[in-house]
Structure formats: structure tokens, C-alpha cells
Amino acid sequence: MKKVYYLKSCNTCTRILNDIKWPADVVFQDIKQEAITAAQLEAMRALSGSYQALFSKRAQLYKAMDLKNVQLEEADYKNYILEHYTFLSRPVVIYNNNIFIGSSKKNIENLKAALRE
DSSP, rough: OEEEEOOOOOOHHHHHHSSSSHHHHOEEEETTOOOOOOHHHHHHHHHHHHSGGGEEEEEHHHHTGGGSSSSOOOHHHHHHHOOOOOGOOOOEETTEEEESSSSOHHHHHHHHHHHHH
């Protein structure tokens, strides 16, 4: 699978997407326009090892809902991500059975290396 889950209105996502030379067979999904399905999230979890790894604690809703003071379980992370796109750490790139989550410099460097292989 070669897929990018991103948010079109996110400046960081846009910068990253524009900075990378993508192979022609990569599929892009704007998670605001086309919601993540439970099956897609499960596939991401299978590669990442947990829903928590996919969860963004930088989301404005995370702060607004004061979730930092709540003991969240794996099922909670899953439900929040499915409930609202903003809880997915982005971008999420699945490329040849590897997953790259988020916008950290190291993560993006690893992604670029994988795309060159």
C-alpha cells in the first residue's frame, strides 16, 4: 500500500507534501474531506503497534476537551481518532508496509529515504 493521510488545511502537511517527490502510484486522502474508516485506522494500528502512536496530543480539541487530565486507554485513542480527524497525528504515510507518522524532522528524513529505495 502506498497512501498518504493528510489535512489539506494544515500548513505543515502542505509543506511536507510539496517538499517530497512522490511516486505516481501514491494515493492521497484528505482526512477532512474523506473520513478515515475503521478498517483504515486498523491497518495503521497494525503497522504502528498502537492507536496511541497515531494520536495527536497537539490537536486543539485535545486541549479544549482537557484530555491531558484523563487516563486514556487504547480504545479511547481509537474512538477519538474515528470521531474527529484532528486527533490523527499527521501526515500518516504508509509506503511498502512501513508507516511514517507525524512531521518530525527525523520521521520525514526516514520517509524520504524509503521513497528513494
